[in-house]
Amino acid sequence: MIVKDLKIQYKDKLVLENINFEVHRGDILGIIGANGVGKSTLIKVLANIIDHYEGTYDTDFTIGYVPQYIALYENLSVYENIKVFSSMTTRTKDELDHKIEDVLVKLDLLINKNTKIKDLSGGNKRRVNIAVSLINEPDCLLMDEPEVGIDYKVRRDLEETVRGLAKEGKAIIVSSHSKEFISNISTKVLILDGKTQSYYGEAEYEVFNQL
Secondary structure, X not given: OEEXXXXXXXXXXXXXXXXXXXXXXXXXXXXXXXXXXXXXXXXXXXXXXXXXXXXXXXXXXXXXXXXXXXXXXXXXXXXXXXXXHOOOOOOOHHHHHHHHHXXXXXXXXXXXXXXXXXXXXXXXXXXXXXXXXXXXXXXXXXXXXXOOOOOHHHHHHHHHHHHHHHHOOOEEEEEEOOHHHXXXXXXXXXXXXXXXXXXXXXOOHHHHHOO
């Protein structure tokens, strides 16, 4: 994935400009910045939700998108939600059931397979949010502030999940305003500040120490 000289503007309002970075398989790119700086907007451009921008955005990756909000059907079970979001797959029922079970095991959700979303904890809802984005086996996972509203233990589990997905060869892009969260998981970091980027490069200790 290559982003070059990206500029996002709504009518007369400039959101971001001069955004440049690359992401490869196995990378975890952390996008960090204050609230309102344009992190979610950038993620939505990468997810092809927003298509009005200038500059270059080029990727061969298939994309999975994990929104900041919980995008699930509250009255359906965990299994039923994942099945709904896999509706475009060409797998047979047996193949799909096997894949769903793999995803549930990966995210420690198998015990909740038949539980309705409304009966889950906030942390498990976050896990299901990730599960539905993985069912179609994307090359790249985009995660918009996935740690919001979860406790410390669940966040640690989330960090392990993200690192595990990267080890499998997926490219991961995660936005957050939390320096600790981004520093714990990232191999690369993009810092947004004042409608542009102030840093893009390796996620080194000195970089986070200056935030």
